[in-house]
Structure formats: structure tokens, C-alpha cells
Amino acid sequence: MTEETTAASPAAGPADEVLFERRGHLGVITLNRPKAVNALTLGMVGAMLEQLTAWADDDGVATVLVHGAGDRGLCAGGDIVAIYQDMLAGGKEAAGFWQNEYRLNALIAGYPKPYVAFMDGLVLGGGVGISAHGSVRIVTERTRSGMPETTIGFVPDVGGTLLLSRSPGEAGTHAALTGAHLSGADALFLGLADHYVASGNLPALAAALETETADAAVERFAEKPPASVLGGQRDWIDSCYASDDAEDILRRLRSFHGEAASEAADTIEAKSPTAVKVALESLRRARTLTLEEALAQEYRVGLRFLAGADFREGIRAQVVDKDRNPQWKPASLHEVSAADVERFFEPLGDRELNLHSKEARNV
Template sequence: MNDALGTENEAEVLFERRGHLGVITLNRPKAVNALTAGMAVAMLQQLTEWAEDDAVATVLVHGAGERGLCAGGDIVAIYRDMLAGGTETAKFWQTEYPLNALIARYPKPYVAFMDGLVLGGGVGISAHGSIRVITERTRVGMPETTIGFVPDVGGTLLLSRSPGKSGTHAALTGAHLNGADALFLALADHYVPSERLPDLAVALESEDAEAAVVRFSEKAPRSNLEEQRNWIDACYLGDDADEILDRLRATGGAAALAAQTIEAKSPTAVKVALESLRRVKGLTIEEALAQEYRVGLRFLSGPDFLEGIRAQVVDKDRNPQWNPPTLHEVQAADVERYFAPLGDQELNLQSKEPNNV
């Protein structure tokens, strides 16, 4: 795939045809291919065109460089937009979320090489695809609660479909998970060693996508999350975050460590993320994205999202001052407000059935 890789002076996302394969290369390697508004616009346009192009049988998305497919959205740009009281983040989501929905409904095989880091928005442009490939280098996560936000890009829907309560654990802790865990969470389908990805990409130019990926796939290592499922399913029952933390602490061991991790996150984000996961069950991808957009706009006007990015990415003091500072102080009415209708600001995506995912 090296001939598709560019430099930072080139376009942020590259498109090319190879045989019957349409190739998308996220091309910001120094930023681990973090997704910008311009990239989302370009991808939405190109994928829409390829969906109608009989010469394109399969689409492949991968990232330039060695560090990962995509580290998520450009949160520094979001921080600057919030500081300025701007509307650019909302406009970005108005393109990014339809892109996620298109990928979930894509009429042709959509192959994602989830190699290296795949975080946040990177999950949105990969895990909704029909053929999702992880490697020994994969690190997947929806780490939004760490920055005072909640999983979006359809991530709440994806994690709600993970076995048992494993998706709730992943969402509230914001953990970076390996490829085997991504397979267990149903965020991916196949394990292929990273050194074989270039040969697989060549095969996709002329072969049936599913058959080619199966031919290159190997048995994945066992998932640590799967081995911990007993306590995860027992502790994350119910809709009350305070009770979940009580059960985690009482269980001890890895569960108690998970409680400590969650306690460091934004209390508001933890409670809203939990409620989002519970409300999203049974929704279509379009309805899930509309709910996430509703919630996201409320976080843009609240204190914790700005503070979380400041602490983790801007000042990097890793000492966010959450408001309110404890789970107990986040009331049910506070959470409910995040889901209130937006009126004429609603994100209206035409809902279809069934989902690809």
C-alpha cells in the first residue's frame, strides 16, 4: 500500500482506484490521521460516488504511516471552536455523522484496516463497515469520558451490541483495547497480522472481498475482556452509575481498578454515557446518531468537555476540575436535559432498516 501514502504537504485524505478496489487513505500521519471536517466532506462525497460506480466492487480504508488508522476527531480544533463560541464543531458533526450512517449502510463491501490506533472518530469510519480487520498492533477505544464527553459517531449503538455489559465497561472506562478485545466487543471481524495487510490489499483489487479477507485471516489471541466477563456482567447491571461503582469496588481486583478509572472521568460524562447506552438499544444507526448529536451539542455548551480537552491535550496537566466534581452531585434531571429535543436544530437523517452492523 506504500504507493498510496503521501506526505503532510499533500491532501489530508487520498482516493484512488486499483482494479475494482476503491482505496481511501487517511493522510495525516503526524497526527495519527486525526479526522478533520475537510476529510469528512471528501470521504462522504467520494463514497457516495463509488456507491453508484459499477467499476468499484469494494472499498478499502486505511491510514498513512505506522501509528494507526485514525486517532479520532481533531479535538484541538474542537477546543478552539468552543473557546471562540463558534459553530464549526456542530457543522463537522453534521457531515461526520451522515458519513458514519453511509458506511453502516454501504451497498458494497467496506473493508477497514484497523491497524494501530483506532480511537473515537476512527471507530466511526471503520467499525460500522461490513469487513473490519484488526492486527496485533490494534488499539481501539472510545475514550471520550476522559475528556468530559461521551462516545459518539454511532459508538453508543456499537457498544450497546457488545456481549453482556462489556460495552458499558468499555464506554465508562474509556480504555484502549487490543484487537482481540475489539473482536469480542463486536467492533471487528477478522484478525490479520500487520505484515500481511499489503498483500491483502492487493488481493482486494481483484478478488471477492470476504473470501480474500478470510484467506488472510488467522486465529486471534484470546480476549482479556472475555475472560473478565463474569464480573463485568455482574457489576455493570442497571442504570445507576453510583451503584455500578459500588459493585465494582466491592468486587475488588480488576473490578476495583475499573472503579478507580471511572472515578477519574467526568462525572457528568459517565452518567450521560451510561444513559446513552441504555437509551440507544433498538434504535437505527440514524436514530442513534441523532441522539448523540443532541447530547453532543449540550456538551459543547457545558463546562466539562472544554476542561477535559484542556487537561489532557492542551495544558496536559492531567488534572481536570470537573463540574460537578462527583457522581453523587449529578442529578437525574441534569442527565435528562442532555436528551431533550433540539427543535429545528435536530440532526435529521433518513432512517432505514435493517442496519449493516
Template structure:
């Protein structure tokens, strides 16, 4: 009999030759990231950083569904009902992990196969060797649950070509491997059937040579084909104007307008402001900004309501408050970015204050 998921380690660490392998091991939960998992990965990366026998690190997900479907939002929901303190601590450690990954001195190879959402983007897209496949379904769907993209996602998407990152962030669209490459969230396309072989070769060969051998031409990005209306419609800094332009343009653009209008109005407006403010920041500055926003969203009604509607009651019928974009004022949006005082995020790799 297969033991229940809770009885096995949530994350596995292996040494295979000169390769350190990290396997997120909650397949029944699509490898959703918990606080314990994030802490364990952070500790292991710290240990391997100074280990001369480890030349490359690989992160992958157990099972067939994907690398990681994001943070464990059911656990976050329960914590919100209890005050939200554990979630604030989890985010602080998770963001530290994102920073460590981004500056890791050894090749950090991420198999972005299957679902890669939210926190899954954070544990992969900051790596130095980011591999997508024909099975990749990536996204930052936070506006769907009344939250704003985090784990450095606002910085990553603010750097995407034109306004494509704004479109991805506001709609929370699931992206295929080609779209992820276009957005700058990944580097290489490899058929999923080759991943096991790549992992084996990485045990003894340098990552650059291995990837050069196996990488293939990716399919054309569908997202890239829509650059004309995406850049034209999303260039405004006003969410209501963006929706108006999308409706006027019609077709796929009008569908995007409908999608945005179904999201939390507060989350949409704060997400747009977060993306605009992220331009020109480094990762640590962006993470600090996201932490400010997150801690102010945490006690709010929409985050709790979004999680309830999507994963608790699963009625997919959230009741947002305020219920329209017009009701969310600019002054209200600005409050999410105010300094936190002694609650500010502290990262090991400090930079100038935001």
C-alpha cells in the same frame, strides 16, 4: 526535504483495479479526522457507490501509528472558544458519513491497525469487513475529555456481550484486536504484515474470498475473561452503584472503579444513560440521540476542561464540575436527551423520530 503535513492532501483517493482506496493522510496527527476530511470521504463514497468499475472500498491510515485517533479535538477546542458552531456542523456531516458507511452497498473494508479511537471507530466499525491486527488499540475514550461516545458508538457498545460495552464506554479503555472482536466492533483478525498483500489482492478479487484466505484465529480476549465481574457490577442503571460494586469486587474491578471516578462525572452519567437508551434503536436513531447529547455538552464546562487537560496544557489534571457522581442529578442527565427542535440532526437515510 519532506514537505510539511499541511501542504499535502489530508485524505488520498486512489483507484487500483476494481478497488477504491481511501487513505487518511495526517500521520503526524495520528490521522485525526477534520471536517474537510469527512466531507471529502463522504463525497468520494457517494461517487464510488454508482461506479461499476469499483467493486470494493478500502479505508486505511497513513504512517505507522494507526487508522485514526478520532476527531481533531484541538480544532474542536478552538471552535468551542469561538462558540462551537463549526463543531456542530462537523458532527452532522460526520454522522451522515457513519450512516452511509453502515449501509454501503459494496464491501467496505477497514484496516483497523494501530490506534482506532473515537471518530476512527465511526469510520471503520460501521463497515462490512472490519479487520483488526496484533497492533490494534481501539477505544471510545470520550469520558476522559468530558464527552460521551458518539459516531454510533453508543449503539455499537450497547450491543456488546453482557455489560462489556458499558465497561468499555465508562472507563474509555484501550482495547486490543481480540477485545474488539469480542465486543462486536470487528470481524476478522489478520497479522499486520499481511495488510499490504491483502490490499493488492483486493484490486482484482472479491473481498469475501480474500478475507477468508487471510483471516487467522485471534488470540483470546482478556476482556472476555472478566465477564463475571463486568456483568455483575455494570448491570445497574445507577453509576454510583456500579462504582460501589466494582470497589466491593476488588482486584481489576476496583481498578476500573478508580478509572471511572477520574472521568467527568457528568460524562459518565450521561454515557450510561445513552447506552441504556440506545438499546433497540437503529443507527440513525442512535446518531440523532448522540447529536442531541453532543450539542448540549458542547457549551458545557467539562468538555472544554477535558480537552485542555489532555491535549492543550497536557497537565492531565482536569477540574470537573460537578466533581462527584453524587452531585449529578437524574433530572440534569435527562436534559441532555430533550429534543432540539429545528436543530435536530437530519440524515439522508431517515427513520422514525427518536
């Protein structure tokens, strides 16, 4: 979720925040909050759910394209200051936002038509959720993607735990625990994207999608990507992150005697110890889950973080006060017990997220 948001303010509406249009047989979704790097709001999520549902049954729409307005990126996630304010008020709006956002993620993953995402510029948190579940995922030389949730005392969501659990070797574990920003080549290596296209060619590709099939259009513009830096580090990543114990992973990183491994250890030690351990457990459990099950698990975990201290403290330190000095509680990995981690995964009873219910399918 990092950088996800809660409901829009009463004065705000989805009409200007997300735009829909038909160009030939292409349905175009434009996230339209460029000053906020197209951060998602509840209104935007609801509008996308409604429009995508309508286009799924529209014979005049053969392909759907999602891209971001402005030149900074597709979507940096959302307004985490709004989440901070909502947590101070009880966290009810954030929970409602996640319910709808996760339904949107599931709809995109099972969409019956080519869903093309231009993952240009920043694509973080919730931006990954509306792109990496699509069927045609385009990255560029400008792509900076990732799931940086542990930086603010949270864990990857929007189906990110499932996506990263299926990345080659332990690369997804490294990406989740460190929250690293990833290049387009790294996103391809991790399985978060499919094709590499020069950013300057995206307008021409979009125009081609109006009349051509997605496969034909993308084939004309796709290029060979540069080598993935992350892919070239598989030796130490697979070795150090092979453990299911966060403290053991840290010990392995420290003993590897490599600069990159040492930097990863420093990065993880600066994150919320609770978030690190819960993120690791979330990824391990997601290996055997469907997307719907992973989203339900992420919702369960997310509500527990809403009620805790680290999520609020992480946003305060990074975004509100900007002192970059969060006071995590507990402050070290060894203080976070297995029982503490297990509590994040306990059933929610009648509050469980049910993406298969009639209510979940209705927008």
C-alpha cells in the same frame, strides 16, 4: 468523538489529507495525516462522503478499502485542540463537523458494496466511526481501539453508543465508562471487528482485494485471534455493570474484591461525573434505537456538552495544559441529578439532526 475535530483551517484542504485511487476493481481511501495519526478534518469527511457516494454507483468499483498512512494507526479521531478553540468561540464549527461526520457514519453502515477497514494501530473515537460501521472490519496484533471520550468530559459518539450497547453482556458499558484502549481481540469480542490479520500481511491482502472478492481475499489471510482479555472478565463485568445507576455500578465494582474491578472503579472515579452518567444513559437508550436514531441522540447530547464546562475542561487538562488534573463541575457522581442527565436528551427543535432529509443526503 474523542479526538474529533472541527473544520479545517482556511489554508487546509482535503486534497492532500485524504487520497483516493482505483486499483483494479478496488477503490482505496488513504487517510493522509500521519503526523496527526490521520485525525479527521471537515474537508476529509466531505471528500469521503462525495467519493463514497460516487463509488456506490460505479460498476468498476466492487470493493472499497480504507486505511491510514504511516505506521501509527488508522485514525486517532481528530484535532481536539481545534474543538477546544472552537468551544471558546461558540462551538458552531464543531456542530457542523458532527453533522457531516454522522452522515458519513450512516453512509458507511448502509454501503451497498464491501467496505473493508484496516483497523491497524490506533483506532479511537472518530476512527471507530469510519471503520466499525463497515461490513469487513480487520484488526491486527497492533490494534489499540476504543472510545475514550469520558476522559475529556464527553461521551461516545459516531454511533459508538449503539455499537457498544450491542456488545456481549455489559462489556460495552465497561468500555464506554472507563474509556479503555482495546486490543484487536477485544474489539472482535465487543463486535467492533470481524477478522484478525497479521499487520505484516495487510499489504498482500490489499493487493488481493484488487482482483478478488472481499470474502475470498479475507478468507486467505484471516487468522485465529488470541483470546480476548475482556472476554475472560465477563463474570465481574456483567455483574458489576448490570445496574442503570452509575453510583450503584461504582459500589458493585468496589465490593467485588478483584484487582481489575477495583482498577475500573478508580478509572471511572477520575472521569467527568456528568460524562459518566450521560454516557451510561446514552448506552441504555441506544439499545432500542436504529443507527440513525442513535446518531441523532448523540448529536443532541453533543451540543449540550459543547455548551457545558466539562468538555472544555477535559481537553484543557489532557491536551492543552497537560496537567492531567481536570476540575470537573460537578465533582462527584452524587451531585449529578437525574434531571441534569435528562436535560442532555431534550429535543433540539429545528436544530435536530435529520439523516433522512433531502439536505442530509446531499454532500
